[in-house]
Amino acid sequence: MSIQALRERRNGMAIEARKLLDDTKDKAWSTENQTQYDSLTGQINDLDARVDREQKLIDLAAEERHQNRDPVGGKRQTEDLLADIGIFDTWMRRGDRGFNAEQAQKFHNTMSTTTGAEGGFSVPAEVSSRLIASLKAFGGMRAVAELLTTANGVALSFPSSDGTTEVGEILAENAQATGSDPTFGTVGLNVFKYSSKIITVPIELLQDSTIDIEAFVRARIIERIGRITNQHFTTGTGSGQPFGIVTRSAAGKVGTTGQTTSVIFDDLVDLLESVDDAYQAGNCRFMFPQSVRKVMRKLKDTAGRPIWTPGYEAGITAGAPDLLLGKSVVINNDMPAPAANAKSIVYGDLSKYIIRDAMAVNLMRFDDSVYASKGQVGFLAFMRSGGNLVDTAAVKHYQHSAT
Incomplete structure (x- = not known):
């Protein structure tokens, strides 16, 4: 069965499960309803x-089929971009010794000023953005935070203000209005230097012109920096x-006694209602x-009805997400697992968390004797990034009970 057929079958079942919940909204939730719902989910x-699993196979096949980009013969408006990528590809395969005079000049113009002696290279904007x-x-x-990109990595304080307790007043005729200045604070939004650790590539891969080296190295950088930054942002x-x-x-909400690894419906409702209606x-x-x-x-409300509604896709961009108590859900496996005192759930306006990326991604290439003797070349990426929740009233957590 094709991946599209699998998705269509999955969507059909999700729509059927949602319809089951909608059709029984004003009726008692029966054993038959539960059996049908459990079967569908x-x-x-x-x-x-x-x-x-199918998508992973498709992605791997696409990477294998992807050919190196040729900087020659592109449309005029893309010539500079293709030239940048071509220089980048040449540098990754052969180092700066593989450049002609024009390429060498452009390379040194974009080389990192702090790591020039070691062969640092500011990754082209097209590659960096991808x-x-x-x-x-x-x-x-x-996927849920607000993203902020800055041209430098200097310390940054972000303004914050919680106005949920501020109210106006009624004034009598000719009466003086009361002063009520909003309280502003600042939240640090500094960046930290993240490293991909050294990625070793066999020389044979660099010599094979059909291998997309940029995609190969980029995938490793994404995996390594993506995992460590998400852990810290979480x-x-x-x-x-x-x-x-x-x-x-x-x-x-702190879980009711006995909820060290589980959650009850009432506690989940309390968590949702702990976030101000604003x-x-x-x-x-x-x-x-x-x-x-x-x-x-598996959780049910006081009437025995499931509170989880499966999502489904409808077309390319439209669709319905998984819902919990009518609210959409984001899965983040860097969140703590259920355990005594663990904060395993957060709820609120997650866009109040701001992620800041500073400057360009820098890549270094190593082909000294340490690597050459093993038939390898090393690559090391640096990225400056940071994050913070700028409005702590906007996001609340659920903490499991201690016992």
């Missing part, structure tokens, strides 16, 4: 896993690393790891 889970965009696939934080301590959204979020009209959503999703899919 179980098949949806199986199809999700099959689709993921690299950063691809980081959204890791963990979930970049649970970072703020000491030598960014503050994570879990760390900075306010307490919304934020609820915005883009509030839940975030938790896959281990919590398993719990949520």
Whole structure:
């Protein structure tokens, strides 16, 4: 069965499950309803896993078929871009010794000023933007946070203000208005230097012109930097690393005694209602790891009805996401797993977390004797990034009970 057929079958079951919930909204939730719902959601889970496996195979095949870009013969408006990529490809394969005079000049104009002696290279904007965009696939934080790009990495303080307690007044005729200045604060939004660690590539791959070296190295950079930054944007301590959204979020609900690894319906409602209604009209959503999703899919309200509504796709861009208590869900496996005192769920306007990327991505190439003796070339990427929750009233967390 094709991946498209699998997706269509999965969507049909998700729509059927949602219709079942809608059609029984004013009726008692029966055993037959539950059996049908469990069967549908179980098949949806199986199809999700099959689709993921098929998509990985398609992605791998696409990478293998992708040929190196040729900087010659492109349309005039793309010639500069293609030339940049061509220089980048040449540098990755042969180092700066492979340049002609014009390429060498352009290379040194874009070379990192801080790592020139070691052969640092500022990654072309086209490659850098695709690299950063691809980081959204890791963990979930970049998919929901507000992204901010700055031209330098100097310390930055972001203004913050919580106006949820501020109210106006009624004035008598000719009466003096009361002063009520809003309280402003600042939140640090500094960047930290992230490294991909050294990526070793066999010389044979560099010599094979059919291999897209840029894509090969970029995939490794994305995996390594994507994982470490998402961890820090989620649970970072703020000491030598960014503050994570879990760390900075306010307490919304502590689980009822006995809920060390589980969640009850009433506690989940309390978490949702702990966020001020001023934020609820915005883009509030839940975030938790896959281990919590398993719990949520089995959770029922006081009438015995499931509170998890499977999502489905409709066309290329439209569709309905998975819903929990009517709110969309983001899966982030860097969130703490359910355990005593663990903060495994956050809820609120997650866009109040701001991720800051500074300057360009820099890449270094190593072909000295340490690598040459093994028939390898080393690549090392640096990226400056940071993040912080600028409005702690906008996001609340659920904490499991201690016992």
